[in-house]
Amino acid sequence: xxxxxxxxxxxxxxxxxxxxxxxxxxxxxxxxxxxxxxxxxxxxxxxxxxxxxxxxxxxxxxxxxxxxxxxxxxxxxxxxxxxxxxxxxxxxxxxxxxxxxxxxxxxxxxxxxxxxxxxxxxxxxxxxxxxxxxxxxxxxxxxxxxxxxxxxxxxxxxxxxxxxxxxxxxxxxxxxxxxxxxxxxxxxxxxxxxxxxxxxxxxxxxxxxxxxxxxxxxxxxxxxxxxxxxxxxxxxx
Amino acid sequence: xxxxxxxxxxxxxxxxxxxxxxxxxxxxxxxxxxxxxxxxxxxxxxxxxxxxxxxxxxxxxxxxxxxxxxxxxxxxxxxxxxxxxxxxxxxxxxxxxxxxxxxxxxxxxxxxxxxxxxxxxxxxxxxxxxxxxxxxxxxxxxxxxxxxxxxxxxxxxxxxxxxxxxxxxxxxxxxxxxxxxxxxxxxxxxxxxxxxxxxxxxxxxxxxxxxxxxxxxxxxxxxxxxxxxxxxxx
Amino acid sequence: xxxxxxxxxxxxxxxxxxxxxxxxxxxxxxxxxxxxxxxxxxxxxxxxxxxxxxxxxxxxxxxxxxxxxxxxxxxxxxxxxxxxxxxxxxxxxxxxxxxxxxxxxxxxxxxxxxxxxxxxxxxxxxxxxxxxxxxxxxxxxxxxxxxxxxxxxxxxxxxxxxxxxxxxxxxxxxxxxxxxxxxxxxxxxxxxxxxxxxxx
Numbered sequence: 001x002x003x004x005x006x007x008x009x010x011x012x013x014x015x016x017x018x019x020x021x022x023x024x025x026x027x028x029x030x031x032x033x034x035x036x037x038x039x040x041x042x043x044x045x046x047x048x049x050x051x052x053x054x055x056x057x058x059x060x061x062x063x064x065x066x067x068x069x070x071x072x073x074x075x076x077x078x079x080x081x082x083x084x085x086x087x088x089x090x091x092x093x094x095x096x097x098x099x100x101x102x103x104x105x106x107x108x109x110x111x112x113x114x115x116x117x118x119x120x121x122x123x124x125x126x127x128x129x130x131x132x133x134x135x136x137x138x139x140x141x142x143x144x145x146x147x148x149x150x151x152x153x154x155x156x157x158x159x160x161x162x163x164x165x166x167x168x169x170x171x172x173x174x175x176x177x178x179x180x181x182x183x184x185x186x187x188x189x190x191x192x193x194x195x196x197x198x199x200x201x202x203x204x205x206x207x208x209x210x211x212x213x214x215x216x217x218x219x220x221x222x223x224x225x226x227x228x229x230x231x232x233x234x235x236x237x
Numbered sequence: 238x239x240x241x242x243x244x245x246x247x248x249x250x251x252x253x254x255x256x257x258x259x260x261x262x263x264x265x266x267x268x269x270x271x272x273x274x275x276x277x278x279x280x281x282x283x284x285x286x287x288x289x290x291x292x293x294x295x296x297x298x299x300x301x302x303x304x305x306x307x308x309x310x311x312x313x314x315x316x317x318x319x320x321x322x323x324x325x326x327x328x329x330x331x332x333x334x335x336x337x338x339x340x341x342x343x344x345x346x347x348x349x350x351x352x353x354x355x356x357x358x359x360x361x362x363x364x365x366x367x368x369x370x371x372x373x374x375x376x377x378x379x380x381x382x383x384x385x386x387x388x389x390x391x392x393x394x395x396x397x398x399x400x401x402x403x404x405x406x407x408x409x410x411x412x413x414x415x416x417x418x419x420x421x422x423x424x425x426x427x428x429x430x431x432x433x434x435x436x437x438x439x440x441x442x443x444x445x446x447x448x449x450x451x452x453x454x455x456x457x458x459x460x461x462x463x464x465x466x467x468x469x470x471x
Numbered sequence: 472x473x474x475x476x477x478x479x480x481x482x483x484x485x486x487x488x489x490x491x492x493x494x495x496x497x498x499x500x501x502x503x504x505x506x507x508x509x510x511x512x513x514x515x516x517x518x519x520x521x522x523x524x525x526x527x528x529x530x531x532x533x534x535x536x537x538x539x540x541x542x543x544x545x546x547x548x549x550x551x552x553x554x555x556x557x558x559x560x561x562x563x564x565x566x567x568x569x570x571x572x573x574x575x576x577x578x579x580x581x582x583x584x585x586x587x588x589x590x591x592x593x594x595x596x597x598x599x600x601x602x603x604x605x606x607x608x609x610x611x612x613x614x615x616x617x618x619x620x621x622x623x624x625x626x627x628x629x630x631x632x633x634x635x636x637x638x639x640x641x642x643x644x645x646x647x648x649x650x651x652x653x654x655x656x657x658x659x660x661x662x663x664x665x666x667x668x669x670x671x
Contacts, residue, residue, distance in 0.1 A: 066464070066467055118418050118421055121417075122415075122418045124414075125411075125414045125415045125418065126415075128411065128414055129402070129405060129411055129414075129415065132405045132406040132407050132411060133404075133405050133406075134404050134405055134406055135404065135471075135483075136483060137523075138404060138470075138471070139405075141467040141468070141470065142401045142405075142467070142468055144467065145397070145401060145460075145464045145467060145468055146398075146401075146415060148460065148464070149394075149397075149419055149457070149460055150419070152456055152460065153419055153421075153422065153453075153456075156422040156449060156452065156453050156456070157421055157422055159422070159449055160421060160422040160425045160426060160446075160449060163425075163429070163445070163446065163449075164425055164429065219483060219484055220481075222484045223481050223483075223484050223485065223486045224486075226484060226485065226486070239567065240567065240568060243564055243567035243568065244568075247553060247556065247560075247564050250555075250556060250560065251553055251554075251555040251556055252555075254555045254556075254592065255554075255555040322553070325554070326549050326550065326551065326552055326553070326554060327547065327549035327551055328549075328551050328552060328553050330521055330547070330549070331551030331552075331565070331608070332568070333521060334520070334521065334540060334543065334545055334551075335540060335565065335568040335569060336541045336568070336569065336570075337568050470523070471516075471521055471522050471523065
C-alpha cells in the first residue's frame, strides 16, 4: 500500500500536540500576575493566528478562482473558510475562558476580540451561503466575492471597533502577548504551539480539500451514471 | 454613462408605479424607530447641549445606533426587493445578454438603491426627531453628510450582495446575514457621528469617522464594479 | 457561422447536453426538435451565452457569444421584460442598452401587432402579448443570429402565421426550438433532433 504523506504529517502533529500540552501544564512556569489561567494563552494566541491565516488563504484562493475558474482554488478557499470558522470559534471560546478570571467577565469589548467576532459572523455567512447557493458554480463564484469582501473589510472593522469606545480606556488590563514575552520557557512553548497549530491547519485544510474534491468527483460519476441509466425518449418522425 | 442613467431610470420609473420598495422601507424604518424610542427617557434628547440633565448623555449615546440600525434593516429589505425585480420574468437575463459592461449594470442598480435609501431617510429621520423629541437644530445640518456617506456604503454592499443572493435558497435570509457584518463600519460610523452631534452639537475629533466611511465606500464601490460580473453570471 | 465543438453542459448531477458538435451555416434557419428535457433550451442558452459550457465551446464567427452580444438576439421562455414599465418604455430601455435608435420602436410594435398597446404596462399583458413584445425586444437591434426557444408557444394562429415573416431576413441565421414538427418543417431549412442531450 502506498504511504500517504498526510498520515505521516498527522502522526507528527499528534506527537507535537501531546508534547505541547505536557509543556503547557507541567513545564512552563506560572505567570505571576494572572496565575494559572494565563496558560490558556498557549492555545488562544495560536488559534487566533490560524484563524487569520485561514481567512487570508480564503482571500488569495478566491482571487485565484475568479481569475482562473479552476475548481481546485475554490476547494482550497472553501475548506480554508471552514477551518477558519472553527479556529475563530476556538479563539472566542478560549478568550472568554481567559477573560472570566482576568476581566471578571466572559466577554469584554476588547477591540481585537470584537474584530474576531465580526470575522466569525462574516465567514459563518460565507459557509451559510455556500450551503444554500443552489448552483455549484454560482456558489463558488459568489463565495469568492464574499471571501474577498470579508478580508478587505478587516482593517475597517478593526478601526471602527477600536474607535467606537474612543473616550473610554480599553478594559484590557494585560495584553496576553506582552506578558508571555518574558521568560524563555514561555516563549519556546508559545512558538512551539504556533508551529503545531499551523501544522494542524494544514492537515485540516488538506482533509477538507480532499472531501470537496471527492464530492465533485461523486457528482461527476452520478451525472455519467444517470445519463446512461435513463431511458431517453426517442422520437422519430 | 448614458447606459448607467438608462438603467437607473428603469428602476426609478418602475418603482414610481409599483411602489414596492421605498414606501415599504419607510414604513419598516418608522416602525423600528418608533419601537426603539421607547428605550429613551422622555425629554432626554431635548435638554440643551452644554448642560445635559441626568441620563441625557447616555440616552444620546445610544440614539445614533437605534436610528441607524433601524435604517440599515429597512435598507436591506429594500435592496432585496430591488434585486428581485431583475430576477422576476428573468429580466436580469435580458441585461446579461445586452452589450453592457457589468460595472455599468452595478452602477445603474446602485443609483436606484441609493435613491430609495435616501428617500427613506428623508422621511424617517425627521419623523424620528419628532418621536424622540429632538430639536431640529441639534442634528441639522450635520446629519446630511452622514446620510450621504453612510448610505453610499450601505448601497454599495447591498447592491452587490442583493444581486449575489437572488438565486440562493432562503435568499431573504442570506442578504441580511452577509450584509450586516460587512456593513458594520458604516453602521458604527453613522451612529457615532449622529450621537456625537446630539451630545456636543459638533463632530469634533469624531470627524475621523468620515474618512473611515469614505474609505469603506471606495473599497466596496470598487469591489462591486469589479466583481459584479461574477455575481450575475449564470 | 455558428460552430459547436464537443459541447457539454452539466447541471449538478444532470447532464443536459453531451458532447455535441454542430455547424450552422450563415443565412439558414435551423429547427431543433426534441421532447421536453431533451436539452433544447440549454442548447439555445449556451449559444446565447447565458449559460457557460462545462466543456467544449460555442463560437459565432469565431468568437465566443460574450464577445458578440450585439449580433445575438435571444428569446427564451420568459420575455425578459419589466412588468411595471410600458411596452414602449421596455423597448426604449433596451434600445438604449443596445445603442440603437429609439425611433425604431413604434414601427416594431406595429410589426408584432402591439401598435395600440405601446403605453400599457407589461403586467397587464396576456401570455401571447408578452411573447410578442419579447420578440420585438429580440429583433430591436437587428441581430444577425436569432435564437428562439419555443417561439410559437402562447401565440394564437394569426401571430404564429406572421412569425416566419418577422424573423426571416436576408442573411440572418435563425436557430429555433420547437416540439411542433409541421411548423418546424414549414419554416426551417434544416431539422436537428435532440435526444438526451445528443443530436441525431
